[in-house]
Amino acid sequence: CSSDLFKSKENAKNIYKVGNVIKDVTDTLYLIVGGMEDGYAMVNLTDNRVTNKYQTLEELADTYADKYDALVNAEINVF
Numbered sequence: 001c002s003s004d005l006f007k008s009k010e011n012a013k014n015i016y017k018v019g020n021v022i023k024d025v026t027d028t029l030y031l032i033v034g035g036m037e038d039g040y041a042m043v044n045l046t047d048n049r050v051t052n053k054y055q056t057l058e059e060l061a062d063t064y065a066d067k068y069d070a071l072v073n074a075e076i077n078v079f
Contacts, residue, residue, distance in 0.1 A: 012069040016061035021045070021074040024066060029074070032060070 015022060018040070022030045030051075034040035039053035040060045054060040 012065040012067055013058070013061040015069060015071040016057050016065060018057070021072040021076075023070045023072045025068040029072060030064075031076070032057075 016032055018032050018034060020032045022032065022042070024030065029045040030042040031045055032040065033043055033050075034053065039055055040057050041053045042051045042060065042064060044050070051060075051064065054063065
C-alpha cells in the first residue's frame with residue numbers, strides 16, 4: 001500500500017537528528033552533523049566522506065532518508 005510506504009519514509013525522516021547514527025540498507029553507518037549556521041550533512045563512518053550540506057534537517061532527510069534506514073544505538077570514542 002502506498003500509504004504504508006509514505007509512513008515508512010516519514011518514520012525514516014524522523015530519525016534524521018544531529019548526533020544520531022543511521023544505518024542504511026547497505027549496512028553503512030552515517031553520523032548526522034551540523035548546525036543552523038553551517039548547514040547539516042551526514043558523515044559516512046565507513047569511508048569518512050561527507051555528503052553535501054543542506055540548510056535544514058528536513059532537506060537532508062528529503063534527499064537521503066529511506067524507509068529501510070534505522071537508528072543505531074552507537075557510542076563514538078575518539079582517541
